[in-house]
Structure formats: structure tokens, C-alpha cells
Amino acid sequence: MTQTVFAPWDDPSKKPLIRFDCVTKRFGDFVAIDDLSLDIFEQEFFALLGPSGCGKTTMMRMLAGFEAPTEGKIELAGQDIAPVPPNKRAVNMMFQSYALFPHLSVYENIAFGLRRGDMPKNDIDDRVGEMLKLTRLEKFARRKPHQISGGQRQRVALARSLAKAPKLLLLDEPLGALDAKLRQATQFELMDIQEKTGTTFVIVTHDQEEAMTVASRVAVMDEGRVIQVATPERIYEAPNSVYVADFIGDVNIIKGTAKPSGSDRYEILHTDGQPPFSAVSETSFSEGQTCHLAIRPEKVSISADRTADADNAVQGKVLDIAYLGNLSTYYVELPGGQVIKAQTANTRRVSRRGFTWEDSVWLSWTATAGVLLAE
Numbered sequence: 295m296t297q298t299v300f301a302p303w304d305d306p307s308k309k310p311l312i313r314f315d316c317v318t319k320r321f322g323d324f325v326a327i328d329d330l331s332l333d334i335f336e337q338e339f340f341a342l343l344g345p346s347g348c349g350k351t352t353m354m355r356m357l358a359g360f361e362a363p364t365e366g367k368i369e370l371a372g373q374d375i376a377p378v379p380p381n382k383r384a385v386n387m388m389f390q391s392y393a394l395f396p397h398l399s400v401y402e403n404i405a406f407g408l409r410r411g412d413m414p415k416n417d418i419d420d421r422v423g424e425m426l427k428l429t430r431l432e433k434f435a436r437r438k439p440h441q442i443s444g445g446q447r448q449r450v451a452l453a454r455s456l457a458k459a460p461k462l463l464l465l466d467e468p469l470g471a472l473d474a475k476l477r478q479a480t481q482f483e484l485m486d487i488q489e490k491t492g493t494t495f496v497i498v499t500h501d502q503e504e505a506m507t508v509a510s511r512v513a514v515m516d517e518g519r520v521i522q523v524a525t526p527e528r529i530y531e532a533p534n535s536v537y538v539a540d541f542i543g544d545v546n547i548i549k550g551t552a553k554p555s556g557s558d559r560y561e562i563l564h565t566d567g568q569p570p571f572s573a574v575s576e577t578s579f580s581e582g583q584t585c586h587l588a589i590r591p592e593k594v595s596i597s598a599d600r601t602a603d604a605d606n607a608v609q610g611k612v613l614d615i616a617y618l619g620n621l622s623t624y625y626v627e628l629p630g631g632q633v634i635k636a637q638t639a640n641t642r643r644v645s646r647r648g649f650t651w652e653d654s655v656w657l658s659w660t661a662t663a664g665v666l667l668a669e
Contacts, residue, residue, distance in 0.1 A: 308335060312494075314331055317365065325518055334494065338495070344500065353498075356368055358385055370384065400434050425454075451468075462496065509526060510525065533667070548587040548664075549585075554579070562587055577667075585667065589634075593659055597658070599656060605659070606663075608658075609629070610656075612651055
């Protein structure tokens with residue numbers, strides 16, 4: 295049985311759940327969101343990713359109803375949501391601080407919003423029971439927030455947010471308060487819960503690894519604009535700009551000028567007196583155009599001798615070595631002074647490192663390993 299791939303953004307007949315249409319948000323003279331258009335589809339786990347101050351939280355606050363757009367409109371399920379007050383929107387927001395009531399039990403925290411909505415008591419019991427089961431908190435129903443761990447408090451906040459079955463759940467840096475290991479485990483729990491409920495999740499984060507792990511698509515933002523929206527794989531393997539390549543993961547950026555050398559093939563002239571690098575690109579560059587070759591360190595091989603059939607091979611000197619347990623990253627200085635990172639997997643538990651500081655080494659990579667970018 296073939297599994298259907300979830301990609302409503304590739305289907306022209308699918309209508310988005312959320313549509314930002316030419317939205318601008320100003321605070322006085324400051325433009326927080328700059329003429330932004332974006333579609334988010336039902337059942338997506340969508341990540342807004344970017345550095346502090348890029349506008350991602352402002353977007354979320356507009357969706358929640360705490361801010362109104364200065365220009366443009368935001369639609370939820372085809373309806374302009376500007377006139378709809380926050381408490382009447384089919385949207386819930388889970389805050390970074392979790393905002394749990396300390397004097398109420400886990401059960402009462404989850405039931406709080408349902409009681410305010412005049413739900414019959416039996417239905418409240420059933421719904422809270424469902425939420426406790428979904429977030430694996432049944433055993434902790436009678437405890438107060440201070441009697442459970444940070445990860446459990448995070449799940450209570452999630453259960454409370456989902457109890458009213460919102461169309462859309464907004465998560466503002468939801469895992470910021472958790473330690474690294476718990477964060478990782480919770481990311482998978484979030485994905486699992488999102489899949490089971492079918493709720494559309496929009497998460498705001500500055501943690502690229504988190505966005506890449508949980509999201510069906512990621513919007514990389516900078517200064518109030520969306521620079522690229524794509525699946526995590528596309529963002530990593532085919533960034534559309536130096537900014538995105540540099541923001542996501544580790545990357546080498548080699549600046550040069552392009553010279554066409556055949557169908558989709560280019561030579562990149564980078565350092566006086568050094569042979570050009572070879573790259574393949576679907577984007578066309580004119581002769582002499584400034585370009586940037588972005589190559590991930592894991593796509594650069596390091597060896598003692600020149601690889602005979604490599605598209606690109608360059609000799610350099612090992613400046614630094616970062617041992618990261620599962621990986622070693624070698625910082626290699628090229629003749630022109632540029633430093634290139636090459637990564638190798640440490641597959642054996644105890645292995646003698648092949649190269650050490652000051653060693654002369656060869657770096658090589660294929661013509662298709664890098665992405666050629668204009669800016």
C-alpha cells in the first residue's frame with residue numbers, strides 16, 4: 295500500500311486554512327511585518343523561524359487577535375478575522391510560560407476553559423479524560439503544577455489548549471524552558487499529538503533544529519519578511535539565498551564570479567592563481583556575475599591525497615578540529631585564506647584521528663554538492 299504524501303501546498307485545488315494577504319504591521323515608525331503574504335494549510339505543523347525581532351511573534355499575536363494588521367488582511371477558513379475578538383476565534387495560544395493556575399490541579403487546569411464555556415459536567419469529564427490520556431497525564435490528574443516536572447507542566451498547558459478543539463493552535467517558543475534531552479523527547483510528543491488530533495499547529499521558534507524536526511513546512515523570516523517557505527528538506531538542501539543557507543545548519547559560503555561552462559554548469563572563479571571550482575545550477579548566471587557557492591560540511595570529503603576523479607579538489611592546512619562525539623569537524627585553510635569546514639562521522643568508538651593540526655590535506659566535493667546562489 296503506498297502512503298500518500300501530505301503536501302496540500304502543492305495541490306492548487308486545496309484552500310489554505312490561514313491566509314496572510316499583503317499584511318503590514320507598524321508600531322509607530324517601526325515596520326514589524328512588511329507586506330507579507332503566506333498560506334498555511336489545515337493539519338499542517340507550520341514553523342515560523344528566525345532571529346529575535348524578525349516579526350514571528352507579531353504574526354502569531356495577529357492570528358490570536360492581540361494585534362490587528364495595519365494593512366492587508368488575515369483570513370481563517372476563508373473569513374477575515376480582523377473583526378473577530380480573540381475569545382471568539384477558533385484559535386488557542388500556548389504561551390512560553392505555560393500560564394498554569396498554581397492553586398488548581400492538573401485536571402482543573404485542563405477543565406478551566408471548558409467550564410467557562412458552559413459545557414455540561416459529564417462532557418467536561420469525558421473531554422478532560424481524553425486530554426489526560428492524549429498527553430499521558432492520567433496519573434497526575436490530582437496533582438498541582440508545582441508537584442510535577444517541567445515537561446509534564448508543558449503537557450498540561452498543551453492539553454488545556456487543545457481541550458476546546460481549536461482549529462488552530464499557536465505555540466510560542468513552547469519548549470524554551472526545557473533542558474536539551476527533554477526538549478528532544480517533547481518535540482516528538484508534540485508531533486504525535488498534532489497528528490492524532492489533526493489540529494493545525496503554528497510554532498514560533500528561533501531554534502532551527504526544533505523547526506526542522508517538528509514542521510511539515512518552515513518559513514524562514516528576517517526583518518518582517520518571509521525569505522523562504524519550504525519543507526525542512528528543501529530549506530536545507532536548496533536554500534534560496536545566502537541568508538537562509540547560513541541560518542539553517544552549518545555551511546561553507548565561497549564567494550566568486552560565475553562563468554558558464556556548458557548546460558547548467560558553471561566555473562566559479564574565487565581566488566587569484568587558484569583553479570576555479572565547478573558547480574551545477576538550475577538557476578542561470580551570466581558571465582562575470584557575483585555568486586556564492588554554499589556547501590554543507592558533510593558534503594566535503596577530507597583526505598591525505600588528492601582524489602583523482604573529484605569535480606573539485608583543493609589543498610589546504612588543518613587549522614582547527616572540533617570533536618563533537620558523533621562527528622569531527624575539520625577547519626581547513628585554503629591558499630587564499632578562506633577557511634572551509636569538512637565533516638567526518640566517527641563510526642568507530644576508538645579510532646585514531648586521521649589528521650591533526652597543521653597537517654596538509656585535500657578537500658574534495660562533487661559539482662552537485664553545493665548550491666549556487668546570487669545573494
